[in-house]
Amino acid sequence: MDWLDALQHLRAAGAPGVLATVTEVRGHAPREAGAKMVVAPTATWDSVGGGNLEATVVERARALLAADADEPETMVFSLSEHATVQHGRQCCGGVVTVLLEPQRARPAVAVFGVGHVGYELARVLSRLPLHLHLVDSRPEQLAPARLAGVTDGTAQVHLHPVPAPEAVLAALPAGAHVLIMSHDHAEDLILCDTALRRDDLGSVGLIGSGAKWARFRVRLREEGHDEAALDRITCPVGLPGIPGKAPAVIAVSVAADLLRILAARSADE
Numbered sequence: 001m002d003w004l005d006a007l008q009h010l011r012a013a014g015a016p017g018v019l020a021t022v023t024e025v026r027g028h029a030p031r032e033a034g035a036k037m038v039v040a041p042t043a044t045w046d047s048v049g050g051g052n053l054e055a056t057v058v059e060r061a062r063a064l065l066a067a068d069a070d071e072p073e074t075m076v077f078s079l080s081e082h083a084t085v086q087h088g089r090q091c092c093g094g095v096v097t098v099l100l101e102p103q104r105a106r107p108a109v110a111v112f113g114v115g116h117v118g119y120e121l122a123r124v125l126s127r128l129p130l131h132l133h134l135v136d137s138r139p140e141q142l143a144p145a146r147l148a149g150v151t152d153g154t155a156q157v158h159l160h161p162v163p164a165p166e167a168v169l170a171a172l173p174a175g176a177h178v179l180i181m182s183h184d185h186a187e188d189l190i191l192c193d194t195a196l197r198r199d200d201l202g203s204v205g206l207i208g209s210g211a212k213w214a215r216f217r218v219r220l221r222e223e224g225h226d227e228a229a230l231d232r233i234t235c236p237v238g239l240p241g242i243p244g245k246a247p248a249v250i251a252v253s254v255a256a257d258l259l260r261i262l263a264a265r266s267a268d269e
Contacts, residue, residue, distance in 0.1 A: 109179070
């Protein structure tokens with residue numbers, strides 16, 4: 001595949017990469033300005049010129065991936081016999097500038113229940129660079145016509161009309177952020193139990209009142225979850241102090257709190 005297909009492949013897989021672009025060429029060089037390649041932790045696609053130049057670009061790109069860097073970086077290569085090299089000499093005679101642009105993996109967010117609040121939340125989140133999983137046991141809630149204003153956004157939207165939403169939760173990628181707001185409290189309870197049986201999720205939020213969560217805590221303790229595990233679920237979900245119970249208000253509150261969590265995780269990394 002070429003570099004553009006490679007970027008799309010990595011994005012679909014939720015994997016990071018680095019886009020390397022030849023931005024300037026002075027004199028003779030193996031590739032022209034505009035040549036691109038994509039570097040992943042264990043693979044590369046296309047070429048910026050081979051030899052020492054390309055090997056050094058790949059090496060540096062993988063160092064950026066290992067550091068989870070997100071800032072672009074420029075490298076300048078002198079292709080002369082007198083230049084210091086690590087991977088063999090290139091004597092084309094020119095000077096090449098290469099821009100390295102890290103492409104971080106998109107976060108995964110799963111909304112369980114696409115009712116009034118879930119739909120409004122999906123509309124907001126679909127405008128962000130995410131893998132957005134929408135899950136509902138009622139197939140009509142995920143009908144294409146209903147979600148036309150969701151699936152045309154920036155996010156990669158994955159629809160899961162399934163009778164057992166907990167199976168989707170169990171299969172989410174590590175680090176995924178889970179928002180539970182189904183139409184059925186029994187379904188919510190099963191989803192909370194499933195979420196607590198994983199220790200690799202990014203965050204878990206549950207819509208509802210303090211009374212609902214108090215009942216859930218009792219039931220989840222009976223299922224064997226200790227207090228430390230229960231504290232991994234935030235209920236009610238959303239930023240505190242924002243008044244109003246309209247679906248759009250709740251959705252904005254939940255989305256804002258999720259953005260706060262994502263920013264904090266990014267800063268920690």
